[in-house]
Amino acid sequence: MMVDEPRIDEGGTSSGNLQLMSRSTYFKETALKNIFLLCAFVAVMGVALIFLFVGWRGWPLMADIGLGSFLGGAEWNPTSALYGILPLIWGSVVVMAGALALGTPLAVGTAIFLSEIATPRVRSIVRPAVELLAGIPSVIFGFFGLIVLRPLIANATGGLGFGAVTAWFILAIMIVPTIATLTEDALNSIPPGIREASYAMGATPWQTIYKVLVPAAKIGILDAIILGMGRAIGETMAVLMVVGNAPVFPQGVTVPLSTLTSQIVMDMPYAAGDHRTALFGMAIVLFVVSMGLVALVRLIARFQTSMDRGR
């Protein structure tokens, strides 16, 4: 932290330091510091409260039927009191996987383009474009998917146009800014000297990118992808509007399916009793998954720092 800041003594210790301030200032300073700490702690309180309130609402059902049959149950049929969310988990995974498959090359390609290839003029168009893309609300993407993409896919496949494919396209473009920004940051933090060394050895730009830069930025790119995953799994409105909401295992990619997020929104207006509890249970599952991904990113970062230090 601030290593070269003159240490203003926290007065009163027995080490005999020179007291540079009066007692009242000391108390005031400590009180202020604790107030700031309290504010910083609000974030922690937030997470705790979310666990507490959402978890408390969702727990009874999971305790009742057991975590195994909740998470692993293959049939979601609240009218018959069946609360197995496996089809929904599967739907979330399918939707996320396809979005990542489509979005990652697009995002990483764009990031590499921005960091290595673009002239300043081109960069001044593309980078704001990516930022703007990040700012478009998910309802608008969902709206676009519903009104524009769905009929196109319906005509192309002869179905209704709701399904995994539609969700993949919409979600892919939504996670591009997340992945691209982080990847670009990672690439930008590689010292220019490395590139120059590579060119000096006669490498083409692509060889430099492929063999030198991407491996060097590998951790940052991994982080970016994991956060993109989190965004894809947690996306609600856009997915809801294009996925078709059939809470079963989809028998194809152009048939309706459902995800954890979309199912909650569909059912919430009328769910009661156990059904409502199950929805809160699904919310906690989502929260745990997203926190898990964050933890993964932090773990990887810590792993890398310790590896760097050991070198």
Add this chain to the structure above:
Amino acid sequence: MNKNLTNSLAMAFLWIAAGTTVAVLFAVIAYVVVNGIMVITPEFIFTWPEGVNAEGGVWPTIVSTLYVTGLAMLIVTPIAILAAVYLAEYAVQGRLVNIIRFAADSLASVPSIVMGLFGLALFVETMGIGFSMLSAALALSFLMLPIVMRTTEEAIRSVPKYIRWGAYGLGASKWQTVSRSVLPAATPRIVTGIILATGRAVGETAVVIYTMGQAINLPLTPFDSGRPMTVHLYLLAMDGINLPAAYGTALLLMIMILAFNLGARYFLRRNRKV
């Protein structure tokens, strides 16, 4: 394969990637603009929705959006700035700071539906505030908190050390230094961060549906409810009957967010002294 050929192919791919990203952005924006521009008249902006399918205008939704995000901004700003002050100036690298940062990152990646249900469970039901601007603003501030914390912390850290040294050299206490030298120097970036976070809040849908309800209303007090533009757009789109109004709402929403984004950027450029 010849390395230059590979290079050319790869370059082509990269150009296509970047081009596709820009093209899709352009397509979405163009689609909304082209279909919505006809609908945007002064009547549309300033009158109420009326009739069976929300014909008429969207005025109360505009007010609701601005009201709730403004309220959220008021709630989150002091807490986030002070929190960032702690992280940037006082914190010692250790378990406590790690926990705080992990919590902030987790809040930043919470799925919006989870935040919505949380707001419903805590603010609307348990605390009894009911469907209101306040409940929604509180939920939104949890969403905005990590963003403003991070940008403010970066802003504070980017203040050059010599500004602090000057203050300490004159005998200032830590708080005096922070409040009178560091924070003012960091203000442009801090404000930019707040504006960007507010822009994000403007686009939220799931969070506000569960904390504010969906009844169309002109909010006067924080305990009133209302319907923000995002929810209005969602309902119009799902209903599928009054698409022109949906396009108009979408366009207004995008204009508002664009204004926030550009405003933040412009503010930063104007005020950058460092």
Add this chain to the structure above:
Amino acid sequence: MSERRSVILMVLSLVLTLTVIPLSGCNAGARAANELVVTGSTTILPIAEIAGEMFTDDNPENKVLVSGLGSSAGIETVSRGSSDIGTASRDLKEEEMELGLYDTPLAYDAIAVIVHPSNPIDDLTKEQVRLIFNGTYTNWSELGGNDVRIGLVNRDEASGTREAFYKIAMEKSPFDRTAAVLPGTGQVRSVVAQAEGAVGYISLGFVNNEVKSISVDGIEASAETVVDGTYPISRLLHFFTPGEPTGLAKEYIDFVLSDEIQNGIVIDAGFTPISAGEDR
């Protein structure tokens, strides 16, 4: 050392916050005396809203707040007391009968089965409709139509339209669970209008020339066939109140039942006035 002290302080503050929160439950649930809360069916929503506005125009000191979350939600909120009137486009289920709700029907409605305009099929039997929606038929060619996959479009479970269709057309046999589930009448209509193999069901009042309404058992869906009972898939639209309506609720309901509204917006919305079928 100082960090540990900070941690203790923070844990204490967390505990404090958590104990304070449940105690702070202040009740903001009271409604103003001149406010009428009407919730329920999305089918009835348009009429309820316009009538509400006209009602307020006549009596400016009153306010009518209308929202549409589904017939089930409407019935639940009115029986819980969170709303004054619950609207529903279906009859009460058995378990709802003992809620003590008073029923004031406001209109008749037919549920039309709609397909894409290019679909050559014009008529289906009620049984065929049932077998389509429970997934037995999967291709239009099985019914004499084109070789196109049947795209089922269902409504969400909060929908009174769905419930009514389930009771009358499906005779309570389950819907095909792989059907798309859409939360709005308008959406069902736009999807069916744009997908060749799609089939769905919406209130007659919402049928327009983007979709084709099929006749069932040879009878076309129309105002006349609803009232004389020949069209097989029809229902009543209800206002539910906790007991006989009184006060503001009664004024509003009477207003909606008045000739001005019944022969005006009710017909405009495509429903059939309740008075037309007095002897039904």
